[in-house]
Amino acid sequence: MNELERRLKRSLTEVRDAGRSAAPSRKAVAKDELFRKMRRRHIISTTGGIALAGAAAAGAFLLFTTYTDRGPINEGRNLETVDLPAPTQAVVEVGVEPRKLSVGGLNFVWSANVGSNSVSRVDPATNEVLVEVDVGAPPGDISIARGPVFVALPSEGAVVEIGPELGEVLGAPIEIPGGPTEDMDLTVGDGALWIVTDEDVYRLDLDTRELATVEAPTSPTDVAIRPDIVRVLDSRGLIYQLDPDTGAEIAEPLEVEPHEDGDITTARGSIWYFPHGGSSLFRLDLETGATLGELQTQGIITDLMIDPEAAWVVSRSDASGEGSLLAAVNADSMTLSPPIAIADEVGDGVIAVRSLWLSLPARDVVVRLSKFD
Amino acid sequence: MAVINHVAVRETTRSARDEQIAVLFDEHYDRLRDLAYIILGDRSLAEEIVSEAFLKTFTGWGRIRDIDRADAYLRRAVVNLCRSKIRRKVVEARSNAITYRRDERKAPDWDPDIHEESRELWLAVRALPVRQRACIILRYVEDLAEQDIADALDCSVGTVRSQLSRARRKLGVALEGVLTEDSR
Numbered sequence: 001m002n003e004l005e006r007r008l009k010r011s012l013t014e015v016r017d018a019g020r021s022a023a024p025s026r027k028a029v030a031k032d033e034l035f036r037k038m039r040r041r042h043i044i045s046t047t048g049g050i051a052l053a054g055a056a057a058a059g060a061f062l063l064f065t066t067y068t069d070r071g072p073i074n075e076g077r078n079l080e081t082v083d084l085p086a087p088t089q090a091v092v093e094v095g096v097e098p099r100k101l102s103v104g105g106l107n108f109v110w111s112a113n114v115g116s117n118s119v120s121r122v123d124p125a126t127n128e129v130l131v132e133v134d135v136g137a138p139p140g141d142i143s144i145a146r147g148p149v150f151v152a153l154p155s156e157g158a159v160v161e162i163g164p165e166l167g168e169v170l171g172a173p174i175e176i177p178g179g180p181t182e183d184m185d186l187t188v189g190d191g192a193l194w195i196v197t198d199e200d201v202y203r204l205d206l207d208t209r210e211l212a213t214v215e216a217p218t219s220p221t222d223v224a225i226r227p228d229i230v231r232v233l234d235s236r237g238l239i240y241q242l243d244p245d246t247g248a249e250i251a252e253p254l255e256v257e258p259h260e261d262g263d264i265t266t267a268r269g270s271i272w273y274f275p276h277g278g279s280s281l282f283r284l285d286l287e288t289g290a291t292l293g294e295l296q297t298q299g300i301i302t303d304l305m306i307d308p309e310a311a312w313v314v315s316r317s318d319a320s321g322e323g324s325l326l327a328a329v330n331a332d333s334m335t336l337s338p339p340i341a342i343a344d345e346v347g348d349g350v351i352a353v354r355s356l357w358l359s360l361p362a363r364d365v366v367v368r369l370s371k372f373d
Numbered sequence: 374m375a376v377i378n379h380v381a382v383r384e385t386t387r388s389a390r391d392e393q394i395a396v397l398f399d400e401h402y403d404r405l406r407d408l409a410y411i412i413l414g415d416r417s418l419a420e421e422i423v424s425e426a427f428l429k430t431f432t433g434w435g436r437i438r439d440i441d442r443a444d445a446y447l448r449r450a451v452v453n454l455c456r457s458k459i460r461r462k463v464v465e466a467r468s469n470a471i472t473y474r475r476d477e478r479k480a481p482d483w484d485p486d487i488h489e490e491s492r493e494l495w496l497a498v499r500a501l502p503v504r505q506r507a508c509i510i511l512r513y514v515e516d517l518a519e520q521d522i523a524d525a526l527d528c529s530v531g532t533v534r535s536q537l538s539r540a541r542r543k544l545g546v547a548l549e550g551v552l553t554e555d556s557r
Contacts, residue, residue, distance in 0.1 A: 009514070011491035012510065015411060019410045019411065180535075182503070
């Protein structure tokens with residue numbers, strides 16, 4: 001141990017001890033509170049429900065989780081049961097702390113389970129987990145090509161490839177030159193896997209498995225792919241327009257307001273953009289980046305799910321991040337349905353098989369909701 | 374409204390499980406709170422994190438294969454929750470940079486007896502990327518071996534080594550004016 005290490009040990013221990021003695025311990029209170037919450041969680045899990053709610057604009061109706069405290073059923077047994085009111089389609093128990101979701105071939109839904117270092121494949125025909133694959137580190141994003149499933153391992157600075165049928169890990173991890181990173185987004189499109197880390201964009205050719213660094217964007221935050229063009233948003237609010245085959249810039253960057261990092265998606269002939277940490281959703285012109293419409297949500301937007309038939313936005317309902325709001329977006333009028341309260345944090349959402357699939361990390365489940373009645 | 378689904382019915386003896394959690398709480402609460410505090414620099418938040426970690430342990434009880442390693446499971450949960458909390462703060466900070474800077478850089482409730490060097494050192498540690506911060510704290514406060522740090526952070530031993538090395542290099546640079554040349 002050198003001098004720096006000795007000082008680290010001494011100083012950090014001093015800080016820890018000072019923190020310990022500076023305030024009276026709340027241990028007893030914390031213990032009471034924990035057991036009260038445990039009892040409530042037990043009650044919740046036996047009686048909690050997902051209730052029906054109206055989704056205004058489309059006349060669709062959805063469900064929301066509102067856990068109530070009605071007293072235990074089967075006292076003395078640990079019934080970790082979630083009872084769902086019709087027409088909720090299913091609650092699927094996956095691995096621990098599912099966050100990112102993705103949809104692949106045959107509409108299998110995949111969840112990335114951060115707490116169990118695994119990914120689960122859910123069969124929408126039966127709402128059962130067909131396979132859970134140990135990927136060896138907390139999985140970040142998942143993206144699915146025509147065959148393989150790619151799983152980001154940000155803490156390892158790597159991407160692993162999984163066979164879609166048997167769920168076996170194929171070959172050695174693909175290591176990213178930049179090494180470990182806090183975030184890593186994956187998007188498959190047009191013969192390539194695009195990997196966005198905190199600092200770089202990479203293009204993995206799915207035929208040759210060649211990994212190339214894309215030079216243009218600085219501090220990229222998201223990528224959206226169409227057959228003829230790849231768009232990468234950077235932290236200054238510039239959308240770079242790249243050749244899907246080479247990664248070279250093929251047009252001037254589009255400038256979006258506000259100039260912040262965020263998420264972008266291309267759908268319904270527009271670019272959809274929401275800045276991180278904000279409550280605005282923008283619909284932008286595909287060619288110019290000009291704002292075509294804007295709407296405001298309650299809370300901070302965390303996810304947008306959009307397909308040709310429906311669009312939904314998830315936001316955090318409070319500062320603690322534990323509650324969420326789900327609202328249907330009318331893409332033409334840029335208005336929202338009345339938001340639906342969800343008692344848990346929503347990790348991610350996808351649309352598949354005419355359903356909404358939401359991950360609830362605190363409950364280790366993926367919930368399938370009716371998109372339409 | 375008709376109930377149409379029942380999912381994952383597990384039969385375990387609740388009282389036995391609760392008893393084990395109570396023992397774990399008594400044994401490990403203080404140490405875990407200290408760990409969360411030194412990562413986050415916020416005592417109240419540290420207590421919340423530890424309670425949440427125990428609650429997660431409760432909800433995931435059926436998945437704990439080796440109860441003797443429940444302390445490692447709890448430590449991993451605390452570190453992961455701290456990392457999530459910091460990541461969330463960073464995301465929120467992008468919409469409110471001033472608040473973030475104030476929250477992240479404000480001095481915690483300092484004990485006046487803490488040496489100036491310790492304050493500077495901790496501030497430098499708290500400026501590290503979250504995983505490097507966790508590696509340093511697990512190594513030098515928790516005295517964990519590299520393999521145990523890897524277990525706590527869900528990464529390889531190689532990653533722990535590289536993160537520790539980068540963190541020490543950054544600390545060396547950041548503390549140039551605080552540490553004497555020969556101390557690095």
